[in-house]
Amino acid sequence: MNPVADKTKTDPCISRLRCIGCGAIVDHADQDFRCSNCGDLFEIFYPGWTGSAGTRVAEHDAASLKKSWLERKSSFLPADTSGVWRFREMLPTLNPGHKPITLREGNTPLYELPGCARAAGVDTLLAKHQGMNPTASFKDTGMTTAASFARQEGFHWVACASTGNTSASMAAYAARGGMRSLVLIPEGKISWGKLSQSLDFGAVTCQLRTDFDGCVKVLNEVVKRMPVYLLNSVNPYRLEGQKTAAIELLEQLAWQTPDHMIVPGGNLGNSSALGKALLEMRDLGLIARLPKLSVIQAEGANPFVRSIREHGGKTLTPVEADTFATAIRIGNPASWKKALRVIEATAGTVEQVSEIEIASAKAEIGADGVGCEPASAVTLAGLKKLVRQGFVKPGESTVLILTGHGLKDPEFTLKFHRGDLFQGTADERESARLNPFRHPPVVLDASLDAVIRTLEQAEKSDPTPSNV
Numbered sequence: 001m002n003p004v005a006d007k008t009k010t011d012p013c014i015s016r017l018r019c020i021g022c023g024a025i026v027d028h029a030d031q032d033f034r035c036s037n038c039g040d041l042f043e044i045f046y047p048g049w050t051g052s053a054g055t056r057v058a059e060h061d062a063a064s065l066k067k068s069w070l071e072r073k074s075s076f077l078p079a080d081t082s083g084v085w086r087f088r089e090m091l092p093t094l095n096p097g098h099k100p101i102t103l104r105e106g107n108t109p110l111y112e113l114p115g116c117a118r119a120a121g122v123d124t125l126l127a128k129h130q131g132m133n134p135t136a137s138f139k140d141t142g143m144t145t146a147a148s149f150a151r152q153e154g155f156h157w158v159a160c161a162s163t164g165n166t167s168a169s170m171a172a173y174a175a176r177g178g179m180r181s182l183v184l185i186p187e188g189k190i191s192w193g194k195l196s197q198s199l200d201f202g203a204v205t206c207q208l209r210t211d212f213d214g215c216v217k218v219l220n221e222v223v224k225r226m227p228v229y230l231l232n233s234v235n236p237y238r239l240e241g242q243k244t245a246a247i248e249l250l251e252q253l254a255w256q257t258p259d260h261m262i263v264p265g266g267n268l269g270n271s272s273a274l275g276k277a278l279l280e281m282r283d284l285g286l287i288a289r290l291p292k293l294s295v296i297q298a299e300g301a302n303p304f305v306r307s308i309r310e311h312g313g314k315t316l317t318p319v320e321a322d323t324f325a326t327a328i329r330i331g332n333p334a335s336w337k338k339a340l341r342v343i344e345a346t347a348g349t350v351e352q353v354s355e356i357e358i359a360s361a362k363a364e365i366g367a368d369g370v371g372c373e374p375a376s377a378v379t380l381a382g383l384k385k386l387v388r389q390g391f392v393k394p395g396e397s398t399v400l401i402l403t404g405h406g407l408k409d410p411e412f413t414l415k416f417h418r419g420d421l422f423q424g425t426a427d428e429r430e431s432a433r434l435n436p437f438r439h440p441p442v443v444l445d446a447s448l449d450a451v452i453r454t455l456e457q458a459e460k461s462d463p464t465p466s467n468v
């Protein structure tokens, strides 16, 4: 591996990097994507968007943007069939001659969840399923942009620390883009499904004997010593791609803003990205008002909730994180300041939910015929609490962001239905109230009678499907 040459000359300067701490503006960040003045994170901004009259965009006319984004839906060009690059006017531009690395990410469905709406006590409820991406999580929308910039900068190696989804996504995009990838994951703390993806896509996969936060620490040292491109969500090019989920959502809603959007919070990159998109869409005149963006964490991995409740968001004290929702088992979230800004700007809130609440919410989403991973189910669990508190009114419209596919973590689902998820934990007794949600498999003799008896028993105990 050769040391990486200075890449500043190749930057297009259409977008620039601004430090969220001291406001320093640069065109090229160090390999750890931290400001060399103050150590804070960078965000991407677009100087060309701001006309002299204020925030209103100079060149982008909202109506013509909406029109050309829709027109691209009937095009077969790779950049148009990507649900990320279709919105390329909202993204940094690659230099001429550089093509995006794309797996046709984005283009994810918006589902109604009638049973979940009833369970939460709201009239209607929608879910934008980002688990329907090529590697089955929302990470692909950010990976297509950041991996493309990594390749443009001439890197041969990309790297991330991960709870499993970032690594699966990064490995796939690196492979597609002809780059090698290095994955650092906490040993024994990620689902097998996610681990298997990074193996399949050829990553050098290191299971470190630590947690996610420990993996981040090691990786930060690695990127300072070796010419590897950091693809964690401190990389602002990731967040630009992840913004497009909110743009696509608003397009699916005919640009009518919902009252609430609810997102799981781990490292807090995704909430920051979605919030950035909302503010930019408002500033560009694409939407007339903002939804309230709220972030839900697991009780066992709640540093952001605690920061806001105990310190008014002024500081964040890392916690030792533990939750069955391993995707968000994060104690020291990198993007908490960015997330705080968008929650405040959209008048959203934060909430935390217990392991039992997560498990029942996941089963309820499943009962609507939609699979998601436990980390995604925190959104419904959180919504229920926000409705009880009066923050979300029954007649208001809400969109849950489901971040990962149901098949990402089948072990959780199997344990839940077999009844041993909470065995030996402090929640074991209370978990009995989840029994009505459980559908364990039954082992029978291969006889007609046995099957008919089982069918009749099932009809007696649960006669009406909940959604008809």
Ligand code: F0G
Pocket: 137, 139, 161, 162, 163, 164, 165, 166, 167, 233, 264, 265, 266, 267, 268, 269, 270, 271, 327, 328, 373, 375, 376, 403, 404
């Ligand atoms: N949901 C899922 C399924 C995730 O994989 C993650 C994060 C989150 C929610 C939280 O998003 O970190 O942007 O606040 N997973 C990362 C990973 C950390 O390594 O795969 P966030």
